[in-house]
Amino acid sequence: MATLEDVKKLAALARITVSDEELAKFVEEFDAIIQYVSQLDTLDVGKRGDQPKPLLPYTNIMREDGTPHEKGLYTEKLAEQFPSRDGNYLSVKQIISHD
């Protein structure tokens, strides 16, 4: 059974805050889902070490190195989406302290 603390910890890992009001409901729903998927416990998938084949019959699709497009083609479009912009730079909070 998941506890309030478990769900709070998962939320912190996922960079989400779950409010105290929401938390009890989340724990209850979470338990119901985990209980449902736990039916996998009763499934025998064969011996461990029987490595399954890759999902697709084609892997490692390669392409030639090259210039995908002319330089700067998307710069303005991408920069327009920045929440905070300084010229073509994205402004973020300072993460290294000078102290």
Next chain:
Amino acid sequence: MTNAAPMQKKLNELSITEAARALRAHECTVRELFDICLTKAKELNPTLNVYLEFFEGPDQDAAIEAAQKRIDTEGENAPLLCGIPLAIKDNILIEGKIVSASSKMLENYRATYDATVIKKLKAQNALFIGRTNMDEFAMGSSTEHSAYGATLNPIDPSRVPGGSSGGSAAAVAAHMAIASLGSDTGGSIRQPAAHTGLVGFKPTYGSVSRSGLIAMGSSLDQIGPLTKTVADAKILQEALQGTDPLDSTTIPTPSPYSVRETPKSFRIGVPFHLLEAGVDADLLATFNAQLDALKAAGHEILDISLPTSPYALAVYYVIMPAEVSANLARLDGIRYGHAARGESLLSDYVDSRTEGFGSETKRRILLGTFVLSSGYIDAYYRKADAARHLLTQEYDAAFEKADVIAFPTSPSPAFKFGEKSDDPVSMYLEDVFTVTANLTGMPAISVPMGTVERDGVALPVGIQFTAPKGNEHLLFTISANVTKETL
């Protein structure tokens, strides 16, 4: 418009094939066709909440003119989709247009490029009426999880249209577009198609490029059509499919899948053991009657066994959230999307995500974080991954005896608003018959098979067929048999 006598339907009620013919015969112009769809859409949208935005203005006018010019100059040689108004799910990128995935997180996000499917449709001069409502980030089976309100089912507005491509389904069912695009991660095209009386098609994984589709579960997602006829689904699939250097999971040429010849008489496998419980009695009776009709048409019905299938939904609800939690990690309020600002960089991330995501999205992110966490990854994620392969092997074996496998698309018809929104597991059970095609990569189609009555309303229900990977042609042929179309 001249000589409309043989045409009983209104222009917006036409299929792609019919509209393409009418345009070529100059029975209508591209402008007339577009306007009648848009007018209908605007008339119904305040009640049904199908479109989040209509695309109008000089760009649209130019696109309409270009399509007309092409039909006038190329005539019969113009592409079939030229001048056809389509509705596009709000998770497919159209350059310069907002694409929000029905989330507050991307409320003002403008696409910086065209999805590959959009490029292909533009090359055919197809038209886009607007972007359609969906469950947030395609997570849900009812369109109730949209940040912009639920979409109503045009057949019975007290019921959901299904989801997550509920807006794309309602748009076509209510003749607010000729056809539409959706995306299918666990049934999100097929289930809404079944609930609104349409054809819904999920291609083989890798058949259609995912470049420009907002990712949900990358090993499961495919873009596909919702249409009025099987022929229309085939037309759109043929327009959208193909290898794409921008999506390295697209099927390479030559295809590694063996393509089967279309049999005259199909061997239709039915896993009757999966239908013993949980399916509405009248829906099952409709399904059995459809099987009898197929049998009478000369096809063979085989009872097949898929012993791992009862676990498919549990497998899906481990794999999918795991991929969701990884894919949605990119939405952190730094480079684009909802950007809350707190005291530290960490609080910028946390506040942006907490404010931007709805509760179902959060639930699945937490679930994904859980099944991937170090203490549980063996018990859940690795176990589910092994089960997924077992499931694939079972289907491969079944396809040695059968050409296609048939199920009902969903266990019940469209349900009422609020009926399942407080109980995630009961909502997830909507997908019990559809998730397997995503887990294994098989193509699958839902086709209307009749109606069942609820509260005095005849609600459509769908029959679903799946085929071996790379064999979508088998699905179109058998489905046309159900709808009595000639392809």
